[in-house]
Amino acid sequence: MKPARVDYMRPRSLEAALQLLTTHGPDAAILGGGQSLIPMLNLRVAAPSILVDINAIAGMNEIVNGVSGLQIGAVARHNDVLRSPLVADCAPLLAQALKHVAHEAIRNRGTLGGSLALADPAAELPACMVCLEANIVIVSSRGERVVEASDFFQGIYETALEPDELILRVEIPASNREWRCHFDERARRHGDFAMAGLALMMKLEGGAIVGCKIVYAGLEAFPRRLVNIEDALLGIKLGDDERIDAVIECLGASLDILDGGEYPVQYRLRLAGHLLRNGIGAVGRSVMT
Numbered sequence: 417m418k419p420a421r422v423d424y425m426r427p428r429s430l431e432a433a434l435q436l437l438t439t440h441g442p443d444a445a446i447l448g449g450g451q452s453l454i455p456m457l458n459l460r461v462a463a464p465s466i467l468v469d470i471n472a473i474a475g476m477n478e479i480v481n482g483v484s485g486l487q488i489g490a491v492a493r494h495n496d497v498l499r500s501p502l503v504a505d506c507a508p509l510l511a512q513a514l515k516h517v518a519h520e521a522i523r524n525r526g527t528l529g530g531s532l533a534l535a536d537p538a539a540e541l542p543a544c545m546v547c548l549e550a551n552i553v554i555v556s557s558r559g560e561r562v563v564e565a566s567d568f569f570q571g572i573y574e575t576a577l578e579p580d581e582l583i584l585r586v587e588i589p590a591s592n593r594e595w596r597c598h599f600d601e602r603a604r605r606h607g608d609f610a611m612a613g614l615a616l617m618m619k620l621e622g623g624a625i626v627g628c629k630i631v632y633a634g635l636e637a638f639p640r641r642l643v644n645i646e647d648a649l650l651g652i653k654l655g656d657d658e659r660i661d662a663v664i665e666c667l668g669a670s671l672d673i674l675d676g677g678e679y680p681v682q683y684r685l686r687l688a689g690h691l692l693r694n695g696i697g698a699v700g701r702s703v704m705t
């Protein structure tokens with residue numbers, strides 16, 4: 417299929433892009449990597465009257481270490497984030513997760529901002545941003561605002577973005593460097609969206625869990641921390657499988673798994689438990705090496 421007629425603008429400044437969004441409001445669509453938007457246009461799931469391509473705006477793809485932590489521009493490509501030494505040093509969770517995102521060709525074009533704005537419930541990066549307690553910097557002609565990742569994702573393909581706003585960059589607090597991280601997922605084939613994915617961060621002291629952040633992808637409508645499961649794990653020693661399994665048993669009561677897809681809820685719940693058990697084990701082993 418071919419898309420409906422659509423105008424195309426490629427502004428060279430942020431101000432010009434914001435002006436276009438202000439003028440056209442919900443009739444405009446921001447073009448990041450186009451890996452999701454272009455298929456949506458072709459299938460006529462989306463029919464904006466104008467595309468605002470933000471790829472020519474200088475600096476929007478930068479990855480830098482700022483005062484408060486790592487800053488990643490919205491137009492940074494998945495593969496650039498995956499291969500960045502700064503990301504490997506400050507937020508290795510992202511590099512671990514990005515290995516599971518689609519395929520090489522899609523990672524060469526797809527952008528961080530596009531993935532976050534799309535807010536696919538099965539996407540890896542939104543879950544990571546909630547786990548990393550990242551701040552999402554949003555801009556419009558009205559000015560800049562910062563939204564915590566935990567408030568940004570609001571439903572299936574729903575975010576806090578207004579029609580005249582775009583994601584400028586993401587800021588990841590430096591404090592994440594003190595945590596051990598692990599990302600894993602189960603998908604039918606490598607590169608498919610996950611049936612279940614887990615972003616896990618833990619702090620350990622004397623072999624016991626003293627800090628924990630757990631966010632799943634692909635299970636619920638949007639990523640969120642499972643605070644009651646995190647709290648229940650605190651104080652448990654690694655290797656105390658009985659206590660860890662008892663907490664994992666409570667996942668069913670804590671998760672509101674989306675029904676109606678290809679994979680049954682009970683199966684995905686089992687995957688969730690399996691991923692958490694494995695993840696805790698992997699973090700434990702990483703401390704010993």
Ligand SMILES: Cc1cc2nc3c(=O)[nH]c(=O)nc-3n(C[C@H](O)[C@H](O)[C@H](O)COP(=O)(O)OP(=O)(O)OC[C@H]3O[C@@H](n4cnc5c(N)ncnc54)[C@H](O)[C@@H]3O)c2cc1C
Nearest residue numbers: 446448449450451452453518526527529530531533539583
């Ligand atoms: C075959 C295939 C497999 C895939 N597998 C996975 C996978 O396993 N995991 C995964 O996470 N993703 C997967 N994707 C999606 C891919 O990661 C895309 O990169 C991502 O969904 C969107 O990024 P994009 O830059 O291409 O955004 P676009 O397609 O350009 O835009 C997507 C949406 O975001 C909006 N947007 C874009 N940039 C901004 C911005 N800066 N501010 C505000 N709004 C913006 C657009 O208007 C549009 O609504 C897959 C895609 C394909 C085609």
